[in-house]
Amino acid sequence: MTEATVAGVAVDTRHWIGGERVGSAETFADVSPIDGSVVAHIARGGAAEARAAVAAARAAFPAWAATPPAERARLLHAVADGVEKRLAELAIVETTDNGALLRSHLRGVMPRVAHNLRFFADWLTDRLGHGDFDTRGHNNHVSWDPAGPCVLITPWNAPLMLATWKIAPALAAGNTVVLKPAEWTPLTASLFADITAEAGLPAGVFNVVQGYGEEVGAALVEDPDVRRISFTGSVPTAKAIGAAAGANLTPTSLELGGKSPLLVFADADLDLAADLAVEQYDNAGQVCLAATRILVEDSVAEEFTAKFTERAAKLVQGDPRDEATGIGPNIHAEHLARVDGFVQRAVAAGASVVAGGGPNEELGGLFYRPTLLTGVAQDSEIVQEEVFGPVLTLQTFADEDEAVTLANDTRFGLAATVATGDRDRAARVTERLVAGTVWVNCFFVRDLQAPFGGSRHSGVGREGGTWSFDFYCDVKNTVTAPNGWR
Ligand SMILES: NC(=O)C1=CN([C@@H]2O[C@H](COP(=O)(O)OP(=O)(O)OC[C@H]3O[C@@H](n4cnc5c(N)ncnc54)[C@H](O)[C@@H]3O)[C@@H](O)[C@H]2O)C=CC1
Numbered sequence: 001m002t003e004a005t006v007a008g009v010a011v012d013t014r015h016w017i018g019g020e021r022v023g024s025a026e027t028f029a030d031v032s033p034i035d036g037s038v039v040a041h042i043a044r045g046g047a048a049e050a051r052a053a054v055a056a057a058r059a060a061f062p063a064w065a066a067t068p069p070a071e072r073a074r075l076l077h078a079v080a081d082g083v084e085k086r087l088a089e090l091a092i093v094e095t096t097d098n099g100a101l102l103r104s105h106l107r108g109v110m111p112r113v114a115h116n117l118r119f120f121a122d123w124l125t126d127r128l129g130h131g132d133f134d135t136r137g138h139n140n141h142v143s144w145d146p147a148g149p150c151v152l153i154t155p156w157n158a159p160l161m162l163a164t165w166k167i168a169p170a171l172a173a174g175n176t177v178v179l180k181p182a183e184w185t186p187l188t189a190s191l192f193a194d195i196t197a198e199a200g201l202p203a204g205v206f207n208v209v210q211g212y213g214e215e216v217g218a219a220l221v222e223d224p225d226v227r228r229i230s231f232t233g234s235v236p237t238a239k240a241i242g243a244a245a246g247a248n249l250t251p252t253s254l255e256l257g258g259k260s261p262l263l264v265f266a267d268a269d270l271d272l273a274a275d276l277a278v279e280q281y282d283n284a285g286q287v288c289l290a291a292t293r294i295l296v297e298d299s300v301a302e303e304f305t306a307k308f309t310e311r312a313a314k315l316v317q318g319d320p321r322d323e324a325t326g327i328g329p330n331i332h333a334e335h336l337a338r339v340d341g342f343v344q345r346a347v348a349a350g351a352s353v354v355a356g357g358g359p360n361e362e363l364g365g366l367f368y369r370p371t372l373l374t375g376v377a378q379d380s381e382i383v384q385e386e387v388f389g390p391v392l393t394l395q396t397f398a399d400e401d402e403a404v405t406l407a408n409d410t411r412f413g414l415a416a417t418v419a420t421g422d423r424d425r426a427a428r429v430t431e432r433l434v435a436g437t438v439w440v441n442c443f444f445v446r447d448l449q450a451p452f453g454g455s456r457h458s459g460v461g462r463e464g465g466t467w468s469f470d471f472y473c474d475v476k477n478t479v480t481a482p483n484g485w486r
């Protein structure tokens with residue numbers, strides 16, 4: 001089988017290597033989290049497919065690297081045009097594959113996919129490399145040279161959006177790419193390959209291999225011809241990738257999980273704070289940036305909790321294709337069991353369930369009730385480990401010092417959100433928080449110009465804007481003497 005029809009859209013289930021569709025002897029089943037149906041049988045790549053894809057990327061590299069930046073940018077805009085043309089198809093296929101809300105895919109996520117491509121195309125032509133400077137009359141010229149084949153390994157929670165954060169700057173910079181999407185969500189990567197071909201991207205510049213991380217993924221990151229590896233996913237996988245990359249000294253960019261805090265001070269607008277807290281259930285809690293630890297000042301904890309539970313109770317759980325749905329299913333039965341395991345162990349250890357607390361029995365399947373737990377100890381598993389489901393904890397603090405201490409007492413450092421009505425407090429607190437991104441009285445305001453990444457176990461390196469080009473390029477400084485032309 002080489003093709004599946006998913007929600008009325010034809011999807012090729014093979015790899016995309018060197019501008020051709022390539023099958024594998026074995027396939028794996030792709031299951032929709034909405035109803036548990038098998039929607040496709042996908043080529044299961046291994047070492048041979050990984051090698052072939054890297055070889056194709058290597059062969060295409062010299063010509064693509066030599067393609068003038070304006071032409072590379074034009075082609076990326078053409079890919080973005082293709083995404084916009086097929087936006088509705090990409091949205092319904094992604095929803096079928098990962099269960100996230102169709103309305104978000106239609107109005108937020110897929111437009112961002114096109115924007116990712118346009119943004120890095122424009123950055124390449126308009127903003128990169130205008131930084132010559134002088135040293136005692138000598139001219140320093142900094143250039144961002146393409147590095148070579150890049151392996152991009154991506155997760156299932158926002159498949160095409162997160163992939164194009166990496167694909168766009170890697171290609172804009174003149175690199176070639178091998179993308180390995182998550183095995184739970186292989187479909188939109190395949191549609192995207194079609195779109196790149198339709199846009200005229202030369203063969204081998206963009207390649208997709210499908211399969212399991214431990215198989216084709218491991219083979220890709222071990223390949224000595226790979227010049228960059230960018231990964232988004234879990235900490236254990238990041239460690240395995242880092243070890244393999246270390247053997248070849250391949251530079252890696254790692255975007256990992258989080259256990260981010262939402263600090264609610266007594267001087268905050270509590271309606272806003274409660275809105276921000278409920279927002280953390282987006283994508284059924286499967287967002288690395290989610291502020292899953294709510295920290296509330298003692299004196300307003302009761303009032304805040306009442307406002308929060310009132311809002312959480314209004315969340316409509318159901319089919320992610322319905323416009324009214326606010327929270328859909330989790331990704332996979334294995335993942336749901338993991339999420340529930342965290343909650344049940346927390347309850348056994350003494351946590352109180354304020355909301356939710358288990359699977360949604362009425363809906364069945366992979367729907368987990370939006371959950372809030374209190375009475376949790378700072379050193380407990382539920383406070384320290386990333387659940388990656390619709391599960392929040394609430395703790396209280398007495399003062400600013402305690403708030404910051406609790407917020408920073410984690411091995412992660414991806415993001416933090418502060419709700420306060422006091423500008424000076426905001427300045428003091430944000431300065432002390434350990435996080436790659438801090439929001440004040442807002443959440444998830446994202447701009448590709450900004451650095452994105454995590455501290456501690458939330459990641460290594462930053463991407464976004466110039467940081468992406470710094471990672472995907474060999475940055476070179478050329479110094480020319482004032483009398484250098486003798
Ligand atoms: N953006 C984020 O920060 C994300 C964090 N997570 C965290 O990870 C947990 C597990 O989710 P998974 O999708 O299973 O994450 P994962 O880290 O296992 O998988 C992410 C990607 O890495 C690939 N991969 C797995 N093992 C590999 C290996 N040895 N070499 C190369 N590639 C490999 C997978 O095939 C997938 O494409 C979640 O519960 C959550 O805590 C998951 C997804 C996104």
Ligand SMILES: O=C(O)/C=C/C=C(\O)C(=O)O
Nearest residue numbers: 157158286287288289446
């Ligand atoms: O959409 C963004 O700007 C960031 C999304 C990041 C994730 O959802 C993730 O990696 O989990």
